[in-house]
Amino acid sequence: MLSASEPRDEGLKQCKMAPTNHSALLCFLEQDSLFLEQAVKYPLRTLYTEFASGYIKGESLIDVSIGPLIFPLFPVFEPFREIIVLKFNDDCIKELDKWRTSDPGACDWSHAVEFMAELEGNSAVWTHKEEQLKGRIKHLLKCDVSAENLVDERTVPKADCLLTAWILETISQDETSYCNNFKKMSALLKLGGHLVLIGDIQGSFFIVGxxxxxxxxxxxxxxxxxxxxxxxxxxFYSAVGRNAEKQTTNYExxxxxIARKVRER
Structure with missing residues (x-):
């Protein structure tokens, strides 16, 4: 377990979640109904409603999110024909590849799928859409937060939409590194494209497994x-306050x- 005073090692310790903790993370999300409401249902509901308006669209989407999480893609993937998922370690790539290939040992995101079905009022459609999402993920690649560029720009062209969930606060040591890491992610997005960001405000830790x-x-x-x-x-900006005191996390x-990229730095 990391102590509060232990250095973050450039933020990479948080990206190297042990494989045994992937399943613990899922249990953490599923078994705590209050946390499930805020950390899963709130962003799904919010983004589903906003994307229904149709102003966010394009050919490609890049996802850079924490751990093996895939559910943030559920409400946003449909307008895009090609999806690229970037992860910071091999274990997360292996876990997501299991899900993408319907491996029996893959992470089960049925709780998120069921909620999406509730939002749309059609469970049969969402069984199909989960498979559709798997088919649209064309690349599952490793990226390097310590490098000047997260990925080789020659192999990963800029996208029309960039999705990032709970990763910037996880890989950044301080506000300066947060800004630098955001610049690296922003380089993946076309001018005029849309950023979709999910994150914590004033959180300092979470405990899993x-x-x-x-x-x-x-x-x-x-x-x-x-x-x-x-x-x-x-x-678009939406925030919801923490609904209960918890020992497992302390975000406010x-x-x-959702933000549109209107100029290049």
Missing amino acids: GHKYHILPIGEEFLRKTLEDEGYSIV KIVCI
Whole structure:
């Protein structure tokens, strides 16, 4: 377990979640109904409603999110024909490849699929859509947060939409590194494209499988300023306060943001 004073090792310790903790993370999400409502259902509901308006679309989407999470893609993938998923370690890639190939030992995201079916009012459709999402993931690649570019720009062209969930506060040591890491991610998005960001406000840790993972506490004002400074215009902003005191995490809010990239830095 990491202590509060232990260095983050450039944020990579949080990206190297042990494979045994992948299943613990799923149990964490499924068994705590209050946390499930905020960490899963809230972003799914919020993004589903916003994407239904149809103004976010294009050919390609890049997803850079924490651990083996795939559910943030559920409400946003349909307008895009090609999806590229980037992960920071091989274990997450293996876990997601199991899900993509319907391996019996894959992570089970049925709780998120069932909620999407509730939102649309059609469970049969969402069984098909999960398979459709698997088919649209054309590349599952490893990226390097310590490099100047997360990936080789020659092999991963800029996308029309960039989705990032709970990763920037996880890989960043301080506000300066947060801004630098955001710049690297922003380089993956076309001018005029849309950023979809899910994250914690003023959270400093979460505990999964008995292991404590430290994250960077960030404020809403800092987050808004970072986006604006990097050339983004916020078109949608929603935040919900933590609904219960917990020993497993201490965030104040979960935020969902959609921002349009209006200028290059």
